[in-house]
Amino acid sequence: MAAGRRTVAARVAAFLAVASLALVTGAAGAAQAEETPLRDLADRHGLRMGVAVSSHLLDNARYADIAATQYNSVTHENSLKWESVQPQRGQFNWSGADRLVDFAQANGQDVYGHTLVWHSQLPSWVSNGGFSGPELEQVMEEHISTTVGRYRGDIDYWDVVNEAFNEDGSFRDSVFHRTLGEGYIATALEMAHEADPNARLFINDYNVEGINAKSDGLYRLASSLLAQGVPLHGVGLQSHLIVGQVPSSMQANIQRFADLGLEVVITEVDIRTSTPASQQALQQQANDYRTVFEACLAVDGCGGVTVWGVADPHSWIPDTFPGQGAALPYDDNYQPKPAYWAMHEALGGGQTDPGPDPDPDPDPEPGDGSCDVDYTVVNQWGQGAVVDVTVRNTGDAAVNGWRLTWTQPSGERITNAWNATVSQSGSSVTAEGVSWNGTLAPGASTSFGFQLTHTGQAGTPSGFSLNGAACG
Template identity: 80%
Template sequence: MKTTTRRRTARFLAPVFALALALSAGSPAQAEDPSLRDLADRHGLRMGVAVSAHLLDNARYAEIAAEQYNSVTHENELKWETVQPQRGQFNWSGGDRLVDFAQANGQDVYGHTLVWHSQLPSWVADGGFSAPELEGVMEEHISTVVDRYADDISHWDVVNEAFNEDGSFRDTVFYRTLGEDYIATSLEMAHAADPDARLFINDYNVEGINAKSDALYELASSLLDRGVPLHGVGLQSHLIVGQVPSSMQANIQRFADLGLEVVVTELDIRTNTPASEQQLQAQAADYTRVFQACMAVDGCGGVTVWGVGDANSWIPDVFPGQGDALPYDHQYQPKPAYWAMHEALGGDGGPGPGPGPGDGDCSVTYTVVNRWNQGAVIDVTVRNTGTAAVDGWSLAWTRPAGQQITSAWNATVTQDGSAVTAEGVSWNRTLPPGGSVTFGFQIAHQGQADAPSGFELNGAACD
């Protein structure tokens, strides 16, 4: 007979909430503006974030997670290989820590995930179980995890990533052994463990209308017709800048028309790194599109972003050369994407770049560090000699005749005829008073590697 231990709600963590409030008082992003969670609460929407329990030791990370979001999702702590690495041996430390954090900060918890082919321990994936045996393994895992958190977790991603891109079922140990009914069985097991929980199927590349989302739609319709306890679908939304599906709102609407709740569960919008200012602005526009698609449909329950800041995102490890996908940067400062979400939820669009420098409030040093017959390497140092910070610097000059820039580093350099513009990247876009930044580029030239006659920083002439 299986025995489970239901987790008791923590009552002793009020000081954590007090600490989070004390930290938030000094937040540069929100000193005068409502938080994302406050704005989302006005609409009755989930404004969630995926959190790794061990990163809560970082005070700024914990501050943002507590202050900005009304819901948290375990990033990894409730995945099968973490919570039950060996059969019958459950590890609750990370799961409990995040639940305690959420309760201390008045947040909902969204459970992720119960049945998934990835991050699955080998004893399940390669166990060679018969169909009845595997069903027993699933029942033990699902009922134990869901029962433990029945008082703490309101929503569950029960089945994750069941489909291939063409809409066929993914070849997993669960599908091979039990057929497509493993999905209905998983939902029924979770419902038996906690009849009050809302149960979801979650997948990626199903944000717009396509073969994969069509298959998810047909499955959801079939499960509902059979009376299987399915309450919603999760659209992961690991997107790329410039590629938010135009059919996203229509896709959300058709699932909502089935009576299902739709949640954007894992939003990030990646780009090539380092992201230029233009890319960050395009990313912000894409965040706006996702929020608009959700908020236009009554059945959309909200949005969860997949991580607190770019420094801890999963993307660079999986997609080398890409990242900068989240609303906070590597230093946990708000990006244009943050302010796009803020504005979409009814707040303002952020402080903007502020006043630019005046003429003479900047200086430029242009140094030829290497030269050969028809080429040269140039270093440029820009210094803010004024009294106001320059947030989002852009240095412009006219390219000397006979020169062509062939590559650049530590800045995004664009050329339009003889006009050249260099812009800061994510880690050096702000120039404080007295601060400087150095970037470089290589040129091909005919004749001499002459310096430009002058430079302008955000429209102001520099010495």
């Protein structure tokens, strides 16, 4: 059995180091106005709300802050792949993988290990080694037992085999299948189980989100492995999708795997579009993210959803699909997009209609009955702050194309905003609804947020008006 990787003293040191980073990110990062974090909402459903993280990007304070505060599960984006961990036989590099495990432990997060046996990002000494069947099996055993054994008790979920199928449901021609036949999958699962009997083991693939030839192949394999008593606990549906093309059979597909007694996880969600993304595309993308989450939430056997990256500037999509991107819930400036809010709402947060005022003013003064505004400084540091604004239509008629104006305190400058188009001229500020929240029914409310700079303390604005009528 491979030994665990750390002593108690080392764990304490790792915790203190990452906790120090968390303090820095909390002070320097601009917190977004998302109210309850996604991870807290997911906890209420017993779901893992995951994100793929690149260890080297944890030096970016905003990146690290989002990864820590929004997600209760992290996946190694690249630092646990074979070429990263064992570039030469017997020479292991754990620096990147250890760093993310330390980060997760400091932030109370699960770790989803990705991945052990995959035809891609495989060092040439494996793919071109010319090993016989018994020799390749020994190579697999060395890699799996060492890697899983090192993180025994630290990583509870593993993508053991990744992308084993062709689009027609046949097995991919990898060095593993070519040398060992389809039995390499069962062998890899048994090796991982031997290294950590308590870990949950998955097979992961793409283009298997809906019911099709490829997912049928995965279904046949899963059924066969279970019938043989092979330790398979779940399947991962990667879900690298295109805006407007979420499979209509996604929920039914999740259900059929769950009916086998398997846990289903949606492991690598991103939903790409042509760039620069239009507002219409971003709204459709939000609808698509909501559909994915609703499909998972509708099936008891769905264990969680992981998005494949923290924010758009670090996505793999533009390099692989030129002219496409904007695939993640946070934009190039690390601000939440409509997709973020769709996830938030699907998990039970987000915008709500509070209904009619339970104690309306029977005789409102002129200009005092059209709207209420709640302006809240949700985070403040040095010379910066993040503000959440909720505007509610307290009038009797719907407000189409709402436009909120106010006077910002002297010395404050709004630098960026989300869920509204915000402009500033001197101390005069205008916020306008966007496509998905531009109409306010009577009694309805919507929220938007922005980041600002100030001279030492965020002040109190004045003179709020909704489409020209003064607000309370």
